[in-house]
Every structure is written in structure tokens, then in C-alpha cells.
Amino acid sequence: MKRSATIPTPAIPPTNGHLPFAVQAAEQTRERADQLAETAREHTTSHSARAVAQLDANQAAMNAAGLGSTTLDEFFNVVRKQVAESTDPDGTLGAIAQLIISHCAKTDACPIYRDCDQTGPHYDHSGFGLLKVADETGQGTLIDAGMVALSGRKSHATVCLGNAEFDNAASVRQKTAELRVFLNHVDQLADRVFTDHQAHS
Numbered sequence: 001m002k003r004s005a006t007i008p009t010p011a012i013p014p015t016n017g018h019l020p021f022a023v024q025a026a027e028q029t030r031e032r033a034d035q036l037a038e039t040a041r042e043h044t045t046s047h048s049a050r051a052v053a054q055l056d057a058n059q060a061a062m063n064a065a066g067l068g069s070t071t072l073d074e075f076f077n078v079v080r081k082q083v084a085e086s087t088d089p090d091g092t093l094g095a096i097a098q099l100i101i102s103h104c105a106k107t108d109a110c111p112i113y114r115d116c117d118q119t120g121p122h123y124d125h126s127g128f129g130l131l132k133v134a135d136e137t138g139q140g141t142l143i144d145a146g147m148v149a150l151s152g153r154k155s156h157a158t159v160c161l162g163n164a165e166f167d168n169a170a171s172v173r174q175k176t177a178e179l180r181v182f183l184n185h186v187d188q189l190a191d192r193v194f195t196d197h198q199a200h201s
Contacts, residue, residue, distance in 0.1 A: 051089040055080050067123060067152045113157075115147050125149040128160075 059076045062068050079096055086092035100121075110116035116125035125148070132144035148165075149157040159166045166172045 051083045051093050052080055055083065055093075066154065069151065069153055069155070113147070113149055116149065123151050125151075 055076055059068070059073070062072065079093070082096065083089045083092050110118055110122070110125060113125045113127075115127045115130055116122075117127045117130070118125060126146070128146040128148075129141070129144045130146045133142045134140065135142045143162050145159065145161045147157065147159050149155070156167060159169075159172050161172065161175060164175065166175065
């Protein structure tokens with residue numbers, strides 16, 4: 001009976017204390033990947049810090065100019081959190097800015113004041129000469145009315161009548177009531193003057 005031939009097991013070459021080449025290469029690849037990941041984390045952290053610092057500077061500038069508000073602070077806090085937690089801070093900040101621009105572009109009329117004639121993105125609001133009475137030539141203005149509303153921590157709205165400014169509806173109504181009486185008197189004055197003129201022409 002023939003004995004089956006024994007297939008010799010190939011000997012693993014001595015490694016002198018090192019892992020075999022394939023295992024060593026895999027380990028080096030993993031270590032390199034870890035290094036790249038750490039570099040990416042440092043890069044992201046650096047970009048995140050820079051983007052957040054830019055947001056802080058913009059917010060400080062708006063507050064210094066008197067344009068800050070609680071709502072604006074809340075907005076900056078939300079954006080700051082999104083940017084800080086993002087793996088792509090610059091991309092996130094750019095996407096938020098583009099979203100705001102796109103939203104404002106779709107909104108033609110002012111969403112806050114019905115009588116504001118500003119369109120597109122704007123912070124303060126105004127509508128000058130919304131109502132007017134032309135002079136006898138039709139070219140000039142005898143009297144006009146409009147509005148202004150300033151935003152910020154000390155925001156306020158104003159109705160303008162001629163050169164006068166009013167900060168509440170009651171004061172406007174008081175003045176327009178005086179104007180109605182005044183206009184009635186103007187009508188009476190006109191009647192007297194032209195009646196007298198005709199009587200002596």
C-alpha cells in the first residue's frame with residue numbers, strides 16, 4: 001500500500017521580532033489613517049474656531065452700532081452652534097448665508113411693516129411720502145405723510161406728517177382731528193374771501 005505524500009508546510013520566514021509584511025503594511029495603513037483623521041479634526045477645529053470668531057465679530061459690530069436685539073442674539077447662538085458642531089464649518093456657514101439670501105429674494109414685500117416700501121433684505125424700515133396732497137401746480141407737495149421704524153435694542157416706530165413726527169397712534173389722531181377743524185376753517189376762509197372779492201369786482 002502506497003503511503004500518501006505529505007505536503008510540507010511552507011516555513012514562515014523569520015521576522016526578527018517584526019510582524020509579517022502584509023500585517024505590518026495593514027498596521028501602517030491604519031496608523032496613517034488615524035493620523036489623517038487627527039489632522040482633519042485639527043483642521044476642522046481650526047476652521048470652526050475661525051468661523052465662530054467671525055460670527056462673534058459680526059455680532060459685536062452690530063451691537064456696537066445699536067442694531068442688536070434679543071432675537072438677533074438668539075439667531076447668532078443657533079448659527080454659532082451649527083457651525084461649531086459641523087464637520088465643514090465654512091460650508092455650513094455658507095449654506096446658512098445662502099438660505100437667508102434665497103429666502104429674502106423670494107420675499108418682495110416687507111414681512112414686518114405693511115407700509116414699509118423697502119424690498120429685499122433690510123433691517124430698518126421706511127415709507128416716505130406714502131400719502132401726499134399735491135400743490136396747485138401738481139408738481140410739488142403741499143403736505144405728506146409716511147413712516148419710519150428703526151430696529152435694534154431701542155427699536156421704535158414713527159409716523160411722519162409734514163415735518164412733524166409722532167410715536168403713537170393717539171397723538172396722530174389728535175393732530176389729524178386738529179387738521180380737520182383747520183381745513184374746515186380754510187374752506188370757510190376761502191368762501192369769505194372770494195365772496196367779498198366778487199362783491200367788489
